[in-house]
């Protein structure tokens with residue numbers, strides 16, 4: 001799944017689609033390069049508002065495109081920090097989501113402290129098969145519908161799963177997903193069924209409602225999940241964001 005942003009330096013600001021996050025990301029990049037304006041177009045095949053952190057990928061792509069339109073260079077971690085700031089300003093995140101933004105920017109698995117916008121570790125992953133289900137009875141949800149203060153009450157438990165990394169990544173994914181499904185009121189039976197069908201890990205994705213499974217071969221999970229909504233197939237990547 002990919003986001004592409006094309007940018008041209010200009011004297012004013014024009015963005016397509018016209019979206020608060022895209023505007024905030026352009027502004028962050030302009031303030032980094034000291035530029036006046038940019039014309040930016042974004043295209044993405046990541047469904048927005050399903051827990052797949054489409055916003056991190058969009059903000060990352062916009063930052064890199066605008067910086068490069070001004071013929072400037074930026075480190076990927078610094079670019080991620082600008083992207084997180086844009087996401088906070090646009091109100092599309094609870095914590096800033098440095099975890100998701102850095103994973104999208106750097107590839108692989110990243111562990112972060114979102115309260116400090118700090119990258120703690122990056123772990124390369126086997127480039128396994130991934131199934132994603134958008135359940136037909138659910139719909140996309142804005143982040144503002146989530147009670148962040150209630151989620152924070154579980155942070156000791158979710159943080160404890162970091163201790164089983166890097167050896168037990170898929171188990172941590174599954175346990176984290178079970179807990180978040182329960183807290184946020186989603187059914188967890190389809191993730192559990194994926195485990196029974198051979199997935200290494202299966203879980204609510206982010207704050208949902210999408211569900212994701214990681215497998216050596218997700219064909220059986222995809223056949224089963226197809227009866228419950230739209231299934232997308234992807235692959236884990238360790239590749240960083242590309243500037244071309």
Ligand SMILES: Nc1ncnc2c1ncn2[C@@H]1O[C@H](COP(=O)(O)OP(=O)(O)O)[C@@H](O)[C@H]1O
Nearest residue numbers: 019021044048049050051052053054055092143
């Ligand atoms: N293709 C896109 N073009 C422009 N903005 C997008 C696009 N996809 C996502 N976004 C931005 O990301 C936001 C959704 O992100 P978010 O609420 O974090 O949901 P999720 O992480 O579940 O995808 C949208 O409101 C929009 O600001």
Ligand SMILES: O=C(O)C1=C[C@@H](OP(=O)(O)O)[C@@H](O)[C@H](O)C1
Nearest residue numbers: 051052053093094095097206207
């Ligand atoms: O907004 C946030 O701070 C977060 C949202 C979640 O992602 P989604 O937006 O994809 O649900 C989650 O994965 C991430 O760790 C933190």
